[in-house]
Structures are given as C-alpha cells and as structure tokens.
Amino acid sequence: xxxxxxxxxxxxxxxxxxxxxxxxxxxxxxxxxxxxxxxxxxxxxxxxxxxxxxxxxxxxxxxxxxxxxxxxxxxxxxxxxxxxxxxxxxxxxxxxxxxxxxxxxxxxxxxxxxxxxxxxxxxxxxxxxxxxxxxxxxxxxxxxxxxxxxxxxxxxxxxxxxxxxxxxxxxxxxxxxxxxxxxxxxxxxxxxxxxxxxxxxxxxxxxxxxxxxxxxxxxxxxxxxxxxxxxxxxxxxxxxxxxxxxxxxxxxxxxxxxxxxxxxxxxxxxxxxxxxxxxxxxxxxxxxxxxxxxxxxxxxxxxxxxxxxxxxxxxxxxxxxxxxxxxxxxxxxxxxxxxxxxxxxxxxxxxxxxxxxxxxxxxxxxxxxxxxxxxxxxxxxxxxxxxxxxxxxxxxxxxxxxxxxxxxxxxxxxxxxxxxxxxxxxxxxxxxxxxxxxxxxxxxxxxxxxxxxxxxxxxxxxxxxxxxxxxxxxxxxxxxxxxxxxxxxxxxxxxxxxxxxxxxxxxxxxxxxxxxxxxxxxxxxxxxxxxxxxxxxxxxxxxxxxxxxxxxxxxxxxxxxxxxxxxxxxxxxxxxxxxxxxxxxxxxxxxxxxxxxxxxxxxxxxxxxxxxxxxxxxxxxxxxxxxxxxxxxxxxxxxxxx
Amino acid sequence: xxxxxxxxxxxxxxxxxxxxxxxxxxxxxxxxxxxxxxxxxxxxxxxxxxxxxxxxxxxxxxxxxxxxxxxxxxxxxxxxxxxxxxxxxxxxxxxxxxxxxxxxxxxxxxxxxxxxxxxxxxxxxxxxxxxxxxxxxxxxxxxxxxxxxxxxxxxxxxxxxxxxxxxxxxxxxxxxxxxxxxxxxxxxxxxxxxxxxxxxxxxxxxxxxxxxxxxxxxxxxxxxxxxxxxxxxxxxxxxxxxxxxxxxxxxxxxxxxxxxxx
Numbered sequence: 001x002x003x004x005x006x007x008x009x010x011x012x013x014x015x016x017x018x019x020x021x022x023x024x025x026x027x028x029x030x031x032x033x034x035x036x037x038x039x040x041x042x043x044x045x046x047x048x049x050x051x052x053x054x055x056x057x058x059x060x061x062x063x064x065x066x067x068x069x070x071x072x073x074x075x076x077x078x079x080x081x082x083x084x085x086x087x088x089x090x091x092x093x094x095x096x097x098x099x100x101x102x103x104x105x106x107x108x109x110x111x112x113x114x115x116x117x118x119x120x121x122x123x124x125x126x127x128x129x130x131x132x133x134x135x136x137x138x139x140x141x142x143x144x145x146x147x148x149x150x151x152x153x154x155x156x157x158x159x160x161x162x163x164x165x166x167x168x169x170x171x172x173x174x175x176x177x178x179x180x181x182x183x184x185x186x187x188x189x190x191x192x193x194x195x196x197x198x199x200x201x202x203x204x205x206x207x208x209x210x211x212x213x214x215x216x217x218x219x220x221x222x223x224x225x226x227x228x229x230x231x232x233x234x235x236x237x238x239x240x241x242x243x244x245x246x247x248x249x250x251x252x253x254x255x256x257x258x259x260x261x262x263x264x265x266x267x268x269x270x271x272x273x274x275x276x277x278x279x280x281x282x283x284x285x286x287x288x289x290x291x292x293x294x295x296x297x298x299x300x301x302x303x304x305x306x307x308x309x310x311x312x313x314x315x316x317x318x319x320x321x322x323x324x325x326x327x328x329x330x331x332x333x334x335x336x337x338x339x340x341x342x343x344x345x346x347x348x349x350x351x352x353x354x355x356x357x358x359x360x361x362x363x364x365x366x367x368x369x370x371x372x373x374x375x376x377x378x379x380x381x382x383x384x385x386x387x388x389x390x391x392x393x394x395x396x397x398x399x400x401x402x403x404x405x406x407x408x409x410x411x412x413x414x415x416x417x418x419x420x421x422x423x424x425x426x427x428x429x430x431x432x433x434x435x436x437x438x439x440x441x442x443x444x445x446x447x448x449x450x451x452x453x454x455x456x457x458x459x460x461x462x463x464x465x466x467x468x469x470x471x472x473x474x475x476x477x478x479x480x481x482x483x484x485x486x487x488x489x490x491x492x493x494x495x496x497x498x499x500x501x502x503x504x505x506x507x508x509x510x511x512x513x514x515x516x517x518x519x520x521x522x523x524x525x526x527x528x529x530x531x532x533x534x535x536x537x538x539x540x541x542x543x544x545x546x547x548x549x550x551x552x553x554x555x556x557x558x559x560x561x562x563x564x565x566x567x568x569x570x571x572x573x574x575x576x577x578x579x580x581x582x583x584x585x586x587x588x589x590x591x592x593x594x595x596x597x598x599x600x601x602x603x604x605x606x607x608x609x610x611x612x613x614x615x616x617x618x619x620x621x622x623x624x625x626x627x628x629x630x631x632x633x634x635x636x637x638x639x640x641x642x
Numbered sequence: 643x644x645x646x647x648x649x650x651x652x653x654x655x656x657x658x659x660x661x662x663x664x665x666x667x668x669x670x671x672x673x674x675x676x677x678x679x680x681x682x683x684x685x686x687x688x689x690x691x692x693x694x695x696x697x698x699x700x701x702x703x704x705x706x707x708x709x710x711x712x713x714x715x716x717x718x719x720x721x722x723x724x725x726x727x728x729x730x731x732x733x734x735x736x737x738x739x740x741x742x743x744x745x746x747x748x749x750x751x752x753x754x755x756x757x758x759x760x761x762x763x764x765x766x767x768x769x770x771x772x773x774x775x776x777x778x779x780x781x782x783x784x785x786x787x788x789x790x791x792x793x794x795x796x797x798x799x800x801x802x803x804x805x806x807x808x809x810x811x812x813x814x815x816x817x818x819x820x821x822x823x824x825x826x827x828x829x830x831x832x833x834x835x836x837x838x839x840x841x842x843x844x845x846x847x848x849x850x851x852x853x854x855x856x857x858x859x860x861x862x863x864x865x866x867x868x869x870x871x872x873x874x875x876x877x878x879x880x881x882x883x884x885x886x887x888x889x890x891x892x893x894x895x896x897x898x899x900x901x902x903x904x
Contacts, residue, residue, distance in 0.1 A: 032781040033744075033793065143786070144844055261791035 008183030009206045011047075011084040013248045015178070018044035021224055021251040027073045030258035030266055038073065040251065046160070047077045048174055051084035053163030054112065055173070057136050057154065061086035061180075064108045064189070068092045068101070068124065069116020071230040071256045074140045074156055076244060078114040079188070079234075083206075084174060086181050090189045090201075091235035094120065102127040103198055104191050108432065109133045114156075117141040125150065183207040189432055190237050192384045201432035202237075202384045212387040212426035213245030215408040219392070220354045224251035226274045227351070231256075231263050237384040238358075242276055245387075267348035275355040279362035282377070285347055286366050307335035308372070315340075315372030320396045340373045349375050356380050356392070363491040364400035371398065379403050381464060385441065385448055386410070387426030391462045402461035412462060413447075418479065419468045420454045421447045453481060455562055465563070470593070472503025478565030480508065485566060486591070488556060492549045493518045497578050499591055500568075501604060507569040507641070509607040511600065512546055513537075513577050519545075534632055537573045543637055546573055550639055567641045570607050572614070574600075575632035581621045603634065612636055649712075651676045651820055651852050652697065657706035659692055659876075666692040667703065668876045674820065679846050680854045681863045681884075684873035685896070690856045691733065693873065694822050697854070698730050699723035711819065725753050729818035731809045733825045733856075739798035743789060743808050744780065746797055750815030751776040783811050786848065787841060803834035807841070814845060821845065823855040827862055835859065839866050864888065872896075 007013040017026070021040040028037045038046065059065065065082040067075050067089055079089040090108045092101055094116070101123055104110075111133050115121045121139050125148075128134055138154045139145060145153065167174065187206040191199040230243035247254050252274065257266040293304055314328040324332075344350045349370075355377040357367075362379065370377045376395065381403035382388035391412060393404030406412040410424030423446040430438040442448045453471040454464040465471065465481035472480045482500040489498040489510065496515040502508035514537055523530055523539075530536040554567040578584040583595050597604065599618070606614035618630050650673035659667040667689045674680045682690050695701040697708065699720040708715045710726060718726075729750075737746050755762075755776065761769040784790055787807050792800055797808055806826060813821055826842065827835045843866055846853050857863045863870060864884040872879040872893050880890040887893055 031785070032778060033784065033790075143848065146847065258790045259788065265791070 008210065009083060009178070009181045009185070010080050010187070010210070010244075010248055011051075011178045011181065013210070014040075014044050014047060014080060017248065017251055024224060024251065025253045026247075026251070027076070027254050027256065028270075029073050029256040030262070030269075035255070035269070043073075043077065046074075047080045047084065048167070049160040049163040050074075050077055050156075051081040051163065051174055051177075052167045053159035053161070054081055054087075055085060055177075056162040056166050057112070057159070059085060059087055059112050059136075061177075063087040063112065064090050064110040066090045066092050066105055066108070066110040066113045067234060068113060068120040069094050069140065069234070070260065071232075071234060071239070071243070072116055072140055073254075073256055075114060075116060075234060076230075076254070079244060083181065083187065085177050086185065088186050088189055090191070091233075091240070092191070093193065093233050093235045098123050098127050100199070102130055104201070105131045105134060107198075108189055108191075108201055111135050113137045115139050118144040121145060121148070121153070128152070181206070183210065186429065188240065190240060190384050191235060200434060200437055203429040203432050204387055204426075205429055208387045208426050208428065209241065209245045210249065211409070212389055212407075212424075213241055213249045215425070216241070216389050216392070217246045217250050219394070219408055220274075222246060222250045222252060222274060222354070226250060226252035226353075227270055227272045228252055228254050228274045229257065229263075229267055229270055229272045230254045231267075232276065237388055238276060238382070241388045242274075264348070268346070269348075271348055271351040273351045273353045275349075275352055277355070277357055278359045279357050279366070282357060282362065282366050282370060286369055289343065289347075304339060307339045308369075310335050311340060311372040312368065315374055316368065319371055319374055319376060320398070336374070344373055344375065349373075352376065354378065358382060358403075361487045362400070365491065367400045380407075381462060383448075383450060385428045386422060386424065387428070389426060390420075390422050390424075390450070393461075397459070397461070399459070399461060402457060402459075402463045404461055406462070414455055417468065418453045418455065418471060420450045420452045420462065420464065422450065423447045458561070474502055474508070474565055475504065475506050476565065479562050480566055481563065482593070484563065485510065485553065485557075485568065488553045489549065492552075494522070494545060495549060497585075497589075497591065499578075499593070499596055501597075501607065502566065505608060508566050509570040509572075509604075510550070510568050511596075511603065511607075512571060512573045514542060514546070514573060516577070533577060534575045534630065537575060538632070538635065543573060543635060546571065547637060547639065554639065554641060568639060569641045570636055570638050572603065572607065572634050572636045574603075575616065575634055576618060576620060576630050579620070581623070582619075606634075606636055647675060649676065650674060650709075651711060652854075653707075653709040654693075654697065655707040655709070657693070657696060657703045657708070659689075659696060659701055659703045665876050667696070667873075669706075670873065670876070670878045671706075672871045672878065672881055674852060674854055675869075676852055677846070677850060678852060678868040679842065679866055680852075681867035681870045682854060682856050682873065683858075683860070683863055683870060684879070687875075688873040689876040690873055691824060692876075694730065694824055694854070694856060697820075698728060698822060721753070724816060724818070727817075727819035728822065729813040729816040729820075730822035731806075731813050731824060731826060733828065735802075735805050735809055737797045737805060737809055737812070740796055742794050742796055743792050743800075743811075744784070744794060746808055747780045747783060747811050747815045748776060750812035751780060753816060779817070780815055783814050786814075786844070787811050803830050803837075806830065806834075806838065810838075810841060810845070814849065814851070817849075819852060821851050821853045823853065823857075825856050825858060827857060827859055835862060842866055 007016045017040045023039045025037045026040040026043045028035045065087055067078050069075050082089040090110055092104055113124050115124055115137055121137060124137050136152050136154055138156055138159055140156050142155055183206045185206055186203055187209050188204050189201045191201050193199055232239045243254050255270045257263045310331050314324050314332045317324050352375050358380045378393040378398050380392035381390050389407035390410055391404045391406050410422055412422045415421055427446055427448055451468055452464050453466050453468040454462055457463050465484040470482055474480050480502040485500040486498040489495045494515055495512055497513035499511045516533055550568050550571055557567045558564050580587050603614055603616055613633050613635050615633050619627055620630055621627050653673040655671045657667050657670045682693060684690050696703050699718045702717055757769045757772050797805060827838050839862060845851050870884055870887045871881050872887055874896045879896060880887050880893045
C-alpha cells in the first residue's frame with residue numbers, strides 16, 4: 001500500500017473512509033440482544049458531533065481526554081473526536097484502581113474524561129478533588145447517574161446535541177481544526193502498566209500508529225472485508241493498533257462484545273476473520289476442548305483422536321502450502337468435514353484468516369493444535385514503544401519457538417550484550433514528562449532497547465530467550481537464559497514451575513515443582529498412593545517422569561546453536577510448591593530468583609556438589625498466616641549430559 | 643424525590659387473617675408510599691409472608707381493607723392483582739426451570755400482551771409486532787440486571803444467586819407499580835447480597851418502582867429501606883425509619899435481642 005500522505009491523521013482518514021466505504025459497516029456492538037451497526041458515514045457523523053460537543057465545553061488543541069471503560073463504540077469515537085480537535089486521547093485501563101487512575105490523570109494533565117458508566121464515573125469523581133486539571137466528566141451509559149448532582153457531569157448525548165447546535169452555527173470550524181493537524185502531531189498517550197514503579201506515558205504520533213498499521217495490514221493482506229472482535233483493553237497498544245489503527249486504514253469492521261462475560265459467545269456469533277489473543281486464551285480453549293472430549297462417547301473420542309493425528313501430520317503442511325499427497329489431502333478433507341470444521345465453529349474460529357498471539361511464549365503443543373486445524377495463528381513480537389510491531393511471522397514461515405522476521409520498515413539488531421534493539425516508523429516519540437527514561441530507552445540514532453535478549457536463528461527469524469538482565473553465562477562462556485529453559489519445562493503439563501540455575505557455574509541445574517493436579521491424576525490412574533505434595537514429589541516414578549521431560553528439553557537444546565551448552569545436567573524436585581506467600585514468586589507468578597537463591601542455598605550447593613541427596617528444612621507460611629517448618633530429604637538426579 | 647405521605651400507593655387497614663385458630667395477622671395497618679423502599683421485618687412466624695400474600699391476593703383476610711392506588715380493592719384473584727400492577731418474587735424461587743432466562747422474562751410480559759391466542763398462534767402481523775416490543779422491554783431488563791451472558795441458559799442450570807436475579811427480572815418485566823420481594827437475599831453470599839442491594843436500589847430509582855421487601859438480614863434492611871414495619875406474632879410492633887425502629891424498645895426486646903449489659 002503506497003504511503004498515503006493526504007490522510008496523515010485519523011480524522012482525515014475517517015472522512016476518506018466515509019466517502020470510499022460510505023455504507024459499509026464500520027462498527028457493531030451487541031446491544032439489546034442483537035448486533036447494532038454503524039456505517040462509516042454514520043461513524044463520521046457521530047465523531048464529528050462529539051468533537052463539536054467537546055469544543056463547547058472547552059476541549060481544544062493540546063488538551064487531554066482520558067477514556068475509561070470497556071470496548072464501546074462511543075469510547076472509540078472519543079479517541080477520534082479528541083484527535084479532530086488536535087487534542088490527545090489518553091485511554092485508561094477500565095480495571096485500574098482509583099490511585100492508578102489519579103496518577104495517570106495528573107501525570108498527563110487530563111482536563112476531560114469520557115467514562116463508560118457509573119462504575120468509572122464514581123472512580124473519577126472520587127479522585128476529582130486531587131486532580132486540579134480535571135474539568136468535565138462525560139458518561140456513555142446514564143444508568144444510576146440520574147440523581148448525581150455534580151456540575152461537571154455531562155451525558156454523552158447532551159454533548160452531541162450541543163455539538164449539533166454548534167456545528168450549525170459554525171459549520172467550517174471542525175474541518176479547519178482537522179486540517180491543522182498533521183502526521184507528526186502527537187496522536188495518543190498510552191500508559192504502560194509498569195511492573196515496578198509508576199506507569200510511563202508512551203507518546204505516539206499519528207505517523208507512528210498510521211504507518212505501522214498500514215505496513216502491518218499490507219503484510220497480512222487485510223482488507224475492508226475483515227471482521228475483528230474488539231475485546232482487549234482500550235488502553236493496551238495492541239487494541240489501539242488492531243481495533244483502531246488497522247480498522248481505519250483498511251476499513252474493516254470492529255465488533256464490540258455485549259459484556260466481558262459474553263465474549264466467547266459473541267466471538268462465535270461474529271466469526272472474526274482477524275483475531276488476536278494472548279497465549280493464555282488459546283491454552284484455556286485447548287483445555288476446554290480436551291476436557292469436553294473426555295466426556296464424549298467412545299466412538300467420538302476415537303474419531304477425534306484419529307483425525308487429530310491426521311491433522312497433526314498434514315494440517316500444518318497444508319496451511320503452509322507445502323506439498324501433501326493426494327491421499328492425505330482427502331483424509332484431511334474428510335476430517336475437516338467430520339471434526340475440524342465443527343470444532344472451529346464451536347470456538348468461533350470458522351472464518352479466521354489471520355490470528356496473532358504475543359506477550360509470552362506459547363507452548364508448541366498448543367500452537368500446533370490450532371495450526372493443524374487450519375487456523376492460521378502466528379506469533380508477533382512487539383512493544384508499546386514500537387506501536388506493537390517489531391517482528392512478526394509471515395505466512396508459510398511459522399515456527400513455534402521464534403517470533404518471526406522484522407516487520408516492514410523495522411530494523412532489528414542484536415547488541416554485543418545480546419539485547420534486541422530496533423528502530424522503525426513506529427518508534428515512540430518519548431515517555432511523557434520523563435526525559436531520563438526516554439534517554440535510557442532510546443538512543444540518538446533512534447534505536448530502542450527492548451530489555452530482551454535474543455538472537456536470529458538460521459532462518460533469519462528472531463528468537464527471544466529471556467530478559468537481558470536475567471541472562472548469564474556459564475563458566476565456559478556459553479549463553480545461559482534461565483527463562484527460556486524454564487518455559488520449555490513448563491510446557492509439560494506435569495511441571496508447574498521450574499527454576500534454572502547456571503549463571504557463573506559449570507553446568508545447568510534445575511529445581512522443579514510438579515503440577516499436583518496433573519501428576520495427582522496420573523498417580524491415581526497408576527495406583528500410586530500419596531498423602532501429600534511432598535510425598536508425591538519424592539516418588540521415584542515421578543522423578544523418572546521428570547527425567548524424561550528434561551531429556552526431551554535437552555534434545556531440543558542440542559539442536560539450538562547458541563544454547564546447546566545449557567543442557568540440564570542435574571535436577572531435583574522441590575519438596576514444596578513455590579508460593580507467593582513465601583515470597584518465592586511474585587503475585588503474577590514470576591520466579592524471584594534472588595530470594596530462591598538465598599532460601600535454597602543448601603540445595604543449590606548440593607546440585608553443584610556430587611551429592612545424591614540433600615536434607616532441607618524450609619519455613620512455610622500457611623494460608624491463615626501461621627508458619628511451619630517442612631523437612632525433607634531430596635533426591636538429586638543426574639541426566640546423561642556430561 | 644421524597645415520597646409524598648398524603649397519597650400512598652398501597653394502604654392496608656386493620657388486616658386480620660386467621661387459619662383456623664391461628665391468628666396470622668391481627669389488626670395490622672400500614673401504608674406504602676409511592677417511590678419508597680419499604681421493608682417488612684420480624685421473627686419467624688411473625689406474619690411477614692402472610693402479609694405479602696394478602697397484598698398479593700393469594701390470601702383473603704377475614705377483616706380489613708386494602709386500598710391500592712386510591713381504590714378500595716375487592717376480593718381478587720392473584721392474576722387480577724398482578725394485572726392491577728403488583729408483581730412479586732418468592733422466598734423459594736418459582737421460575738420455570740426448564741426454560742431459558744429470556745423465556746422466563748418473556749413469561750413475565752404475558753399479562754401485558756394484548757393480542758389473543760389466535761394471533762399468537764398465527765405469529766404474523768400484530769402478534770409479531772407486539773413480540774418485538776416486549777422483547778425490547780425484556781432486553782432492557784437483561785441489560786439492567788447484567789444477565790446477558792445467561793440469556794439463553796436454562797434457568798435450572800444457573801447458580802442460586804443468578805436465579806434470584808432472574809426472578810427479580812421476571813417481576814420487573816411485568817412493569818408493575820409495586821414490587822413485592824420475599825427475602826430477595828436469602829441464601830446468598832456477601833457479594834451476591836451487595837449486588838442484589840444495588841439492583842433493588844437501582845430498580846427503585848430507574849424504573850420508579852415502589853418496593854416492599856421482606857428480609858432477614860438486618861444490615862441489608864437498615865441500609866436500603868426508607869421505612870420499616872416490624873411485625874411480631876401477627877401484630878404490628880413498630881413502624882418508622884430504620885433509625886427509629888432500631889432504637890425502639892419494643893423492637894429491641896422482641897427481635898433484635900436485649901444487650902447483655904442491660
């Protein structure tokens with residue numbers, strides 16, 4: 001798609017879409033039990049009324065409009081309306097608590113808020129006294145707000161009515177404002193939910209979002225015929241690109257679900273052709289399918305297993321347009337008729353042309369399952385600072401353990417230290433009011449540090465292995481990426497957590513937590529009695545199972561040019577589950593390496609001595625806050641790696 | 643909007659109800675004002691549900707008058723009372739378990755349907771137009787009670803708290819002037835209770851529905867009701883705002899319990 005320099009802002013593009021796609025559906029929302037829709041023309045009219053209305057309550061150039069709520073058409077219109085006036089939309093995560101919202105409002109200097117409903121309005125009104133810049137709160141859903149006696153509250157409809165009046169008196173005003181904006185103007189602030197400290201406001205220009213959207217849409221051949229379900233948070237960069245940027249660029253239709261609870265059902269009704277979901281969603285779907293299959297009759301189970309095996313062998317090849325024998329092709333066709341098509345229909349994936357997943361590593365099993373059904377799910381690697389796209393997997397070159405090749409227009413390189421850095425059209429302008437952080441993240445030549453360690457494999461695909469600060473080296477100088485190894489282990493259903501050790505050591509060892517549900521089930525089926533997690537974890541057969549998993553990981557690692565030295569030599573199964581209450585994990589279940597290293601130093605010493613077992617005493621915190629001591633003799637097993 | 647005391651929506655005067663020798667209600671009088679949330683409380687067997695059944699037309703009192711909307715009410719069947727504008731929910735949920743949430747709510751609209759059986763069976767023209775109107779009304783309630791995700795789920799498969807909510811929805815669908823809730827929060831956990839409180843208050847405000855409710859949870863009653871009637875052994879013990887009732891000596895002795903110091 002050639003670069004469109006005429007339409008370098010979203011409002012200009014909206015006018016363009018209203019003429020080229022006029023009566024095509026732009027947005028749908030499920031309301032009153034049916035899908036209500038708006039054409040591109042109607043969207044333009046709605047946005048312009050809102051923009052004119054915002055002007056009547058003093059919103060103008062450089063002002064910030066915070067947008068708080070779920071995926072509602074009116075909130076998306078709010079983004080564009082603010083941009084019409086040269087203002088800056090600042091979407092806020094709907095589930096943020098009041099203090100977080102207050103921080104963002106104050107930091108961005110927000111003067112107007114567009115809130116979805118009473119819940120959001122209550123939150124904003126609560127913090128209003130502490131936010132000096134805040135003047136007006138506009139709400140979409142008036143339910144429960146009738147008796148609110150506050151001067152600053154406005155109904156969305158009233159604002160649009162005021163806008164209608166203003167537009168009739170001053171018809172040229174809005175067009176003039178729209179013409180004054182250009183691609184290099186600030187388009188949006190997206191606050192990243194920092195894991196530590198306060199969130200940072202990523203400033204993206206119109207060009208950042210528009211050019212990235214155009215490039216990525218062109219790469220996947222997205223057109224106005226695409227259907228997308230907008231269900232991820234508005235404040236997340238992904239939703240801004242997929243449901244706003246790419247939607248305006250291609251003219252595709254955005255569908256807003258009825259509520260959080262109905263997403264699965266709405267997905268099925270819409271049958272999107274373009275879809276994004278984090279790995280967790282695919283994982284849960286696969287689990288649901290498997291559980292429901294266990295309840296099916298024996299014949300159906302047999303049929304399912306038989307044809308999933310066929311799909312596993314040929315499905316991915318067909319998807320990648322590789323040669324497949326006529327017999328396999330016919331068998332796959334039969335399977336499609338009997339199993340795959342109905343299954344995809346149940347999940348709402350019947351029409352998917354392109355689906356993406358990103359955010360964390362996705363298990364090869366899960367990835368393979370969906371691809372073998374003919375669902376073109378691909379991985380991408382992105383950041384808010386890049387307006388999402390850094391790398392993405394092109395059609396036909398999809399490998400479970402890579403994140404693809406650099407996106408169009410983006411340059412990616414690996415620094416001496418092994419860090420992935422990039423520059424390109426999507427690179428953010430700055431962190432709002434945070435010079436220091438901006439300088440840390442982006443150098444003068446426009447290269448942005450990702451903080452991730454990675455390398456290009458032989459196919460030229462980027463492989464992300466860990467956070468750069470966690471990556472170490474073995475004593476022989478080989479790269480050691482703990483999270484990469486841990487993720488590989490955690491892909492096995494029997495392994496719940498893993499801690500890999502090896503930085504500054506001679507070889508890699510791991511400490512494992514088994515998954516009590518999965519292994520417990522297995523123990524039940526195999527008549528292995530056990531009274532506690534500790535007893536099950538120490539069972540020789542469980543060790544044997546873990547050993548098999550680890551050897552599988554080792555086989556994968558051998559094939560890896562950079563990480564073959566990281567094969568696991570010794571391991572043990574921990575006598576207790578790593579727990580956030582004991583400080584071993586963060587609340588989001590990430591391993592806290594330093595604390596584990598201190599707490600289990602005896603075990604770690606034993607892993608690096610020749611010992612076959614180790615006695616350990618650990619303090620644990622029970623759910624009611626009481627503390628106790630667990631004692632155990634842990635076996636240490638050595639694999640065949642030398 | 644403050645309720646107007648001169649023009650009550652419902653007035654019960656000197657109601658007495660006996661079952662054989664058992665006096666369930668004895669000379670009970672009170673009124674329910676337009677737009678208020680009115681609670682009826684009392685220990686087990688105090689006559690709360692009997693009172694609701696009297697208002698509802700299910701029981702006919704031996705003595706006393708019932709004035710609804712400014713008119714003295716005759717002996718009426720419950721369905722006639724319903725048509726008059728009084729809807730209710732039940733202590734132990736009385737939904738059609740095999741039907742979906744949507745169908746249950748549509749059932750609540752039946753008393754508002756105008757087309758006759760012939761047109762309904764034919765399912766064209768006026769019947770269809772009417773159905774669409776009713777469906778719109780019901781969808782409004784579904785949205786209001788946030789039960790979109792269970793629209794097409796058979797009610798019998800729903801958890802208890804949601805069934806209660808569906809029952810409230812069905813009562814709302816009847817577009818009544820007075821809504822009688824018989825222990826709407828019974829058997830709910832704290833979170834469900836909070837949700838239900840919110841819904842009761844919102845119904846009161848949003849639909850301008852007058853609400854009379856029976857409830858055991860004192861915290862709930864005191865928080866959400868405008869005025870409270872206290873019954874004990876079929877007699878009215880006290881009547882007034884939650885604060886007044888809470889400090890009423892007779893109520894404290896009979897129901898809330900005597901504090902250990904006194």
